[in-house]
Amino acid sequence: MENQVLTPHVYWAQRHRELYLRVELSDVQNPAISITENVLHFKAQGHGAKGDNVYEFHLEFLDLVKPEEEERLNKLRLESQGSPETLISLKKGYLFMYNLVQFLGFSWIFVNMTVRFFILGKESFYDTFHTVADMMYFCQMLAAVESINAAIGVTKTPVIPSLSQLLGRNFILFIVFGTVEEMQSKAVVFFVFYIWSTVEIFRYPFYMLSCIDMDWKVLTWLRYTVWIPLYPMGCLAEAVSVIQSIPIFNETGRFSFTLPYPVKIKVRFSFFLQIYLILLFLGLYVNFRHLYKQRRRRFGQKKKKIH
Numbered sequence: 001m002e003n004q005v006l007t008p009h010v011y012w013a014q015r016h017r018e019l020y021l022r023v024e025l026s027d028v029q030n031p032a033i034s035i036t037e038n039v040l041h042f043k044a045q046g047h048g049a050k051g052d053n054v055y056e057f058h059l060e061f062l063d064l065v066k067p068e069e070e071e072r073l074n075k076l077r078l079e080s081q082g083s084p085e086t087l088i089s090l091k092k093g094y095l096f097m098y099n100l101v102q103f104l105g106f107s108w109i110f111v112n113m114t115v116r117f118f119i120l121g122k123e124s125f126y127d128t129f130h131t132v133a134d135m136m137y138f139c140q141m142l143a144a145v146e147s148i149n150a151a152i153g154v155t156k157t158p159v160i161p162s163l164s165q166l167l168g169r170n171f172i173l174f175i176v177f178g179t180v181e182e183m184q185s186k187a188v189v190f191f192v193f194y195i196w197s198t199v200e201i202f203r204y205p206f207y208m209l210s211c212i213d214m215d216w217k218v219l220t221w222l223r224y225t226v227w228i229p230l231y232p233m234g235c236l237a238e239a240v241s242v243i244q245s246i247p248i249f250n251e252t253g254r255f256s257f258t259l260p261y262p263v264k265i266k267v268r269f270s271f272f273l274q275i276y277l278i279l280l281f282l283g284l285y286v287n288f289r290h291l292y293k294q295r296r297r298r299f300g301q302k303k304k305k306i307h
Contacts, residue, residue, distance in 0.1 A: 008048045008055040015213075024048060025055060038064045091154065096211040098145060103204035105139040108132075110197040113190065125187035129177060133184075136193060139200075140166075140173055161290040164283040169196065171276065172238050176245050179254065188241045195234040202226055224295040231291070235284040242277055246270045 009024040025046035032043045040059040048055050109132045116124040116131065147166050150157040172192065177183050206223035209216055249255065255269035 006048065006050050006053050006055050007057050008046075010057060010059070021059070023055075027052075035065050038062070040065075092211045095149075095155070096208055098142075099204045099207040099211070102139060102142060102200065103208065105135055105142075106197045106200035106204065109135050109139070109193060110201050113194055113197070122187075125190040126185050128190040128193055129184040132193060133177075136173060136196075137178075140170055143169070158290060161287050164286055168238070168280060168283050172241060176241055180245055180248055180252075182248050183241065183245050186241070186244060188237060188244060191237040192234070192241060195230055195237055199227060199230050199234070220298070224291075224298050227291050231284060231288060235280060239277055239280055242273050242280070246273050249273065 011022040011024070013020040013022075021040075023042065023044075025044060025048045028044050028046040030045060032041070034041045038061045040061070042058075043054065043056040045054050046052070112132055113124070113128065143166055146155070146157065147159065147162045149155045150159045150162045177189060183189070202219065202222045206219050209219065249269045253268075255272075256266060258264060258266045
């Protein structure tokens, strides 16, 4: 006896210019999907509400389907183990949790520093490192995940801007601040940490909402705008911290070394710090250019009126 042809459960969703259809079938075999004029045809063997059978349906649209739109309209999601839809959901869940953890971490730093400033005033500048360094270490080590995601294609972020920010911040945090005790009690630490956390408390929630296809206009505007003053200020604060550390590294000789015979020249670590100052402003240019392009793509350019 031949299998009875049945109609599967089909779920329809539409937003903006996109149309989604989800066919509730598992263990799908040999799906046949085609579009003729204004009708979508679907037929496949699979497990649905009536068990294993051949399931078929025809969906008529109100207008003819343009040839260039056929590929987009063919995005039928087949509910089965390891389906693309499941992988996309897992990816979004993973990115949502990552951004949530980073948001909570940088929010804790920002709130902690703000409260301490209002209570202690300028006195809070000088013990910032000892108060929030552990959380900053955690957040900045975790930030390596962003560069990895960009490198393996999990996100569409360009690798170079992501990597330059990661390496630049971690150099300041782990080398300039982390290895030099004299730097940890300087006021510049407060400004570096505060600027970093201010940028991130807008960036990470924006990415969180993007994972669940939400767009909060105020947050979107802040994410694409606050970097304009904060990135140059952050770069300046980092440069000040490097300049202040140079005499300390010269005095202590930390990370300095002597080239082997016959050269026998002592290479001071301050030489690399001076090179880093140049790279710091080059990195600012790379990130500024990248973020400006993002902002222009997001908001577009105002068209000039033609009289």
